[in-house]
Amino acid sequence: MKNKLISAPYLVWMVVFILVPLLMVAYFAFTDKDGNFTLNYVADVAQYSQIFVRSIWLAAIATVICLVISYPLAYILTGMSKNTQSTMLMLVMLPMWMNFLLRTYAWMTMLGNNGIINSIFGFFGLGPYKMLNTEGAVVLGMVYNYLPYMILPLYSVMVKIDKSVIEAASDLGCNTWNTLFRVVLPLSLPGVMSGITMVFVPAISTFIISRMLGGGGNLLIGDLIEMQFLGNAYNVNLGAAISLVLMVIILLIMTIMNQFGSDDETVLM
Amino acid sequence: MNSIITLKDIVVEFDGERILDKINLDIKDKEFVTLLGPSGCGKTTTLRIIGGFINPDSGTVYFDGKEINGLPPHKRNVNTVFQRYALFPHLNVYENIAFGLRVKKVPEKEINKRVAEMLKLVNLVGFEKRTVQRLSGGQQQRVAIARALVNHPKVLLLDEPLGALDLKLRKEMQIELKRIQQQLEITFIYVTHDQEEALTMSDTVVVMNGGVIQQIGSPVDIYNEPENAFVADFIGESNILNGLMLKDKLVEISGRTFECVDGGFGDNTPVDVVIRPEDITIVAPDESQLCGVVESVIFKGVHYEMLIDAYDYRWIVHSTKAAEKGASVGLKFGPDDIHIMHKLKETEQFGEETPDEE
Ligand SMILES: Nc1ncnc2c1ncn2[C@@H]1O[C@H](COP(=O)(O)OP(=O)(O)OP(=O)(O)O)[C@@H](O)[C@H]1O
Ligand SMILES: [Mg+2]
Helix, strand or coil: CHHHHHHHHHHHHHHHHHHHHHHHHHHHHCECCCCCECCHHHHHHHHHHHHHHHHHHHHHHHHHHHHHHHHHHHHHHHCCCHHHHHHHHHHHHHHHHCCHHHHHHHHHHHHCCCCHHHHHHHHCCCCCCCCCCCHHHHHHHHHHHHHHHHHHHHHHHHCCCCHHHHHHHHHCCCCHHHHHHHHHHHHHHHHHHHHHHHHHHHHHCCCHHHHHHHCCCCCCHHHHHHHHHCCCCCCHHHHHHHHHHHHHHHHHHHHHHHHHCCCCCCCCC | CCEEEEEEEEEEEECCEEEEEEEEEEEECCCEEEEECCCCCCHHHHHHHHHCCCCCCEEEEEECCEECCCCCHHHCCEEEECCCCCCCCCCEHHHHHHHHHHHCCCCHHHHHHHHHHHHHHCCCCCCCCCEHHHCCHHHHHHHHHHHHHCCCCCEEEEECCCCCCCHHHHHHHHHHHHHHHHHHCCEEEEEECCHHHHHHHCCEEEEEECCEEEEEECHHHHHHCCCCHHHHHHCCCCEEEEEEEEECCEEEECCEEEECCCCCCCCCEEEEEEECHHHCEEECHHHCCCEEEEEEEEECCCCEEEEEEECCEEEEEEECCCCCCCCEEEEECCHHHCEEEECCCHHHCCCCCCCCCC
16 A cells, blocks of 8 residues: 555656657657548658668667677676776766767767878878768767766676676686686676667667768668658658657567577566 | 695785684595684685685695696686585576586586486485575575585585584485595595584594694594694583693692693693593582582583582583582592693683674
8 A cells, every 4th residue: 555655656757758658659650740540651661761770780780899898898897906996987987977969079070081080090191081971980979979888787787796606617617718608698698688778779769979970871760750850851740650660679679689688687678 | 645635834814914824734635624613713715725716825735746826726626615605596406516517518418417416415306497596595505515516526625515404404414425425535625613513524623713723633633632722622512721730640720639641741830621521420529629519400412511610610511410400519530531731822812702803
């Protein structure tokens, strides 16, 4: 009884701010400008499949790169002294406190044809290379911006792994690699799963990064949706339909991921 | 017989505090050695040195005559039953036990056979599929034993492996472990603070206190000829009194003179005198030169334990016959029941817990 009372405000919150908006998105997706039911907009989404594929592809690459960078880093971090650990974590989180736009803008000036990197190449008689306005730049932007969201869940799962279990593995004949694959990896899977979610989901729907670093040629779903609401293509119903399809795709991918991961651990979504 | 493991002048310090102080230990092949001592005396640390989990600050570890300082645990032919089990939480009982064999790429059929053997041995048949979180403490402990033992190591380190079991199961497992040790001819290095367990199972008992080895010997030696008052006190209950060695074979206790069998301490030397409670007989007051009043009588199953106040000391006496509480009685013991030992140095005084943990 008391529990119900305490949870009441949260329930109200969830209904008003989560459930109702979701239903509204669905409503707009399945109606036309006059409010009549139609499947046209949802069907129209199909013509943007190329953009969907590109978004999924780039977000997936960024997620994998984040994982490859973060996993060893998080593992090494847990072996350090407590003080070093907290300093390193500070450094990881520090860029997150800087404005997102500013961070991305900084990369624009660095990657441009007259940017710092090409200037350095020029000094050695190389280049200039086209780096800005490429898919690579978009991926770089995603990795740079979302890396902390991979490191933190990995780290927090790995610090909880009992050191004595690692010792037991070593006692039973495991060298460092064996220990990593037979013990640390399976035990850190929940962290891997939530890290992937935390990077993949914002990366697939970003529009600032692709706009600033990808130029006009590397449109992502996020840009497409933004154009339907704020841009000159103004079409709320199509925007809602795209959002809905994107959500379904993300849900599908995450469900498949969770099947692939451990079955009794629930993953933060 | 050859030594399989030798510790030479091992010193371990944590944060400048000396945890092991010049440990010297020689363990023979196929021997059952028990490290016995109070909590915090460095038993686990000694095992960790042998297992390779920590390196000594100075001193040498030999395995089969070869120095193995710095050799990582997975390269040592030693397995450990950890004090806190350290089971793999992501694996079920079967896979936990099979772990070491899988790492060594033992064929599946052989794994199957050996794990089944182990499950039977530790009485966990039918638990194969359970995750280890869903086991009781005692069951987890038995999985830990099986997981180490299944590898048939040359040396098995067991850190209080039966601590979580009830008395009946503990007794059964003691017998089982001893049988396995003899059958598989594995050297056991066993840690316990249960002195009865140490005395019944071991070939050799190593009594430790405060990071220092107090005595190494067979259970009978340790019990009958304790080298100092700490060992006497730790191994079974004892009456430990201040005495004065008047001359060889004559000792003064509580102002009275007794004949004894020890000598070589020098004349008029202060000594510790140990008399076992079961070596004392209760007689009529006029038959003994040492009289006291019975303060309490407790039934202990096989015998009665009586506390008897005599002059400046409260004696513990074990007897199958109870005296009456409040009665005046005499205490009688023979010359060879009196064990004389050198006084411990002031710093090694036992009995007082030094608070070292904040
Ligand atoms: N990693 C460590 N850092 C600092 N001190 C430690 C560490 N490990 C053990 N010690 C200290 O070393 C001493 C010996 O510890 P050890 O674990 O060897 O005791 P033990 O004889 O096994 O005790 P118990 O019977 O309680 O298990 C203790 O005083 C303990 O506080
Ligand atoms: Mg211990």
